[in-house]
Amino acid sequence: MSGAAGPGRVTPDAGGPAVAATPEAAARVRRRRHGSAAATLVLVVLAAIWFFPIYYMLIDAFKPGYDLLTYPPQLWPAHWTLSNFQEAFTVNGAGPTVPQPSFLSSLFISVMVSLIVVVFSVGISLFAALATARFNFRGRSVMLVALLVAYMVPFTSLLIPIFIELNKFGMIGTVPALIIAYVAPVLPFTVWTLRGFVASVPVDIEEAALTDGCSRLSAFRKVIFPLIAPGLVATAIFAFILAWNDFAFANIILGNSGSIFGGQAETATVWLVGLINPSRVTPWGELFAASLIFTLPVMLFFLTFQRRIAAGLTAGAVKG
Amino acid sequence: MSAVGDIPATPRRRRLGIRNAAPGGEPPAPAGPGGVAPSTSRARRRLVGRWVPYVLSSPSLLVLAAVIGFPLIFCLVISFQEFGPYQLVTGGPTHWVGFHNYQSLFTGQFVPVLVRTLLFLVGTVGMTLIIGLGMALLMRRAHTWARVTLTVVLVAVWAVPQITASQVFIWIFDPSYGIANWVLSALHLGSYASLSHEQWYNFPVSVLALAGTIVVWGAVPFVAITLFAGLLQIPEDLYEAARVDGAGFVSQLRTITLPLLMPILLLLGVLSTIWDFNAFNQIYVLQQVGGISTETTTFGVWAYNVAFVGGSYGVGGAVTLLGVALLLVVTGAAVRMMVRGATS
Known part of the structure; x- marks a missing residue:
């Protein structure tokens, strides 16, 4: 995973033809920067969606029972507890x-x-x-x-x-x-x-x-x-x-x-x-x-x- | 490290063999650490002997024959026998029934299960590859921090065991307290009361869609990470040249990205097909919750249910072999290409 896809890499390499000075190249740079922001946004949304089940498992492990069985569900625990971990080792x-x-x-x-x-x-x-x-x-x-x-x-x-x-x-x-x-x-x-x-x-x-x-x-x-x-x-x-x-x-x-x-x-x-x-x-x-x-x-x-x-x-x- | 960059180097590896010692006399080598007399490396290699590779491979091959080869043959045998709990417990006589087990499958569940499995397969493999490719392409264009964030998330998701993933999704789609229902009703896509247990877990379509969601969620990370590694192997110059020629995103994808990624896509497609064809954990756990199994059974759980729930091990063996045969048909062409790549 080198920097080849990094955001700062607008032109292919320094040794290439000096096209950055031309107006078309400037437009291209703008377009790529713009695309980069849009791509970043979509990527962050996707990351959030993919992470959600893990997040939900994580916080629900720390919710007391009465906070788990609520509607609407709590996206952030109102109370924190470690008793679930304790009970995991004692429950059958x-x-x-x-x-x-x-x-x-x-x-x-x-x-x-x-x-x-x-x-x-x-x-x-x-x-x-x-x-x-x-x-x-x-x-x-x-x-x-x-x-x-x-x-x-x-x-x-x-x-x-x-x-x-x-x-x-x-x-x-x-x-x-x-x-x-x-x-x-x-x-x-x-x-x-x-x-x-x-x-x-x-x-x-x-x-x-x-x-x-x-x-x-x-x-x-x-x-x-x-x-x-x-x-x-x-x-x-x-x-x-x-x-x-x-x-x-x-x-x-x-x-x-x-x-x-x-x-x-x-x-x-x-x-x-x-x-x-x-x-x-x-x-x-x-x-x-x-x-x-x-x-x-x-x-x-x-x-x-x-x-x-x-x-x-x-x-x-x-x-x- | 990725496949794209290494394919051209493939033939070179075969040069180092006992019979294929490097041409040209090599200078005499100095004495080794053990004080061995100097000799050419060619002679040294001959010292190793032709039997060495066979000895090296034999433990693995013997164990594989015992735990895979023999069971597969045994599976073939019992698929032509009546093999039920009686034979299992007593070791009693088994009857040859010819193709009866297969016949009972073809007149029974075979066609529905096949159609269901293929639809499930097309949905899960298709979604996995599309989302994975989309993520990989976006990762190439996004800011570094976003790319790193997504990579960490994907690796974390990849590490979640299927059983755990299934249980979390069951909780997310819980009819009474699940967050999915809450989101759906908040978006006015359906009233809370209407998304009951029956509607989530007793409808074949929603059960399989849910199973497919769990499968895709867990399968995307490997595909996206591998495709991104493959994308990095494509020289940026190609895209630059294409842009100079006025090629847009779609034509760049069609003429540069997809052709160059094809070997990796093919491999990922085959692996995903094999994995999703046999998706077991996700469907099994959902069936345990929902209670309906006949209408949601795919090949992955069919043999299991027939043999261990129904007690018909002979029929289960027949299902297993049909599944393996079908998988070979579905992935056959791609596997042949991979074998050719590995042995040439």
Whole structure:
């Protein structure tokens, strides 16, 4: 994101023909300045619209219950409270009478499952990414097509067969089953994306290292790895989020019958969905407080690594 | 980092292979850190051996075969079987029923679900690409602070989990206390009383429109950010030359922007199609609130409902495979182009 699109950049470059002095150019400058103000206005409106749901979630997490159920709704809380956050950790998914997994244990399950899936997937896919991006070998094209097909196979299509298979082994309702299931969508993504990052490292740099006496392994360790490390982090974050945000697999394969700290456990998404139940009043305050805790870490990661993540998602698919 | 700038460099990458060592004898390399005897890098590369790439790829390939390849084949098998709760619980005998599962789909829900899915797809993918492209074009012309603000907002939106987004939108469109109703009545677009639960959540059109809104809201950030990165790769000189030639905004868009963005647009279109075709979370959560599911089911939730709500895993398998086949048809041409780009 260089300054190429910046507002001050009216003429293409200083070295260009000196057209700014002519009346037409002056008119053009005016037109562009004008367009810039209009574009800015539209952009601000769009930003406000897109931000509104987040804003609404944010303020409603701090509203006491009697301020939530008002009409017209309050765009700025009349009273502020932290009790929603407190209750999010004590309220139960199905209400106070039925013992249900707590939000804390659900968060723990989500973090643990996602972390294990990411470490495993990134670990083994790094090798495959290296092989397909840096080696020319028989069967490479077939492998790439297979990887692309695996990448394109929709997440949810695998739910039924994986569920039945895991059921055969008696693993439904266990945390390892969910981890195995998540590898299916995450691994093709990590291989494909990492491959893009490895391919984007200029071959010349590696050639130079090899010429300077590095072995292939040390060339990887000292040259490629540091260069793809940011991409690796971005890939890991996105892979983490694939597992972190999933609801369908978590609901079917783990349900609320996982086990942690000696009690029942489910993932955070299943816990959150469980809070909306047509048979009772939804505790919106607690729901949004919990949603905020669930969303904020991911948001911070995204804001930190967004350029890498965006590049990685497309790099893998377009770069050869 | 963006795709546009890197496409021309593609063929070069393939030069570094064991069999494709760089031509020309390289000077003898000095001893490595480990004190290895000097040798040419060509010889070193030969030392690695042809089996290396296979060994490197094998863990991933084996795991992929186990968690994707095998399940897909298994899915094909059960789609020709009667596979219900009995078989699931007891592991009891399964009956081959030929094409019966598929037949029951074609005489049943297939056509309505297909039409609904395609309409949903056209709406969501179309809106996502149009809004994303519009934002990217505006970002190029707007003041820096506005561009940075929008980028931060988009990244924040991108990070919101679909489940959370769905729940926030359900609250925004709450029949009694939702802000959407309040805005609509403030604008006199409908009386408050008329926008009841039934009208928001029990009408297939409004449920799917709401689901589509949640999908588009969440999908625009990635598209807009990627397209803006692509726009920055287009040299400003081209636009300058076009302006000198008297080209207006529309003809600049038609002759410069769109052709040069086409590879990225194609990719985003394919990815959006795959994601929206299988939109699950948004529709599922809305169905939980609204209670109507038959009239709002798209392919993304159909297999789930048939298998896990209806208990017909064989039919669910058939739905799954039909969905994958349809997706291949819809995205086929674009995917072929991408495969060619990746393997050439």
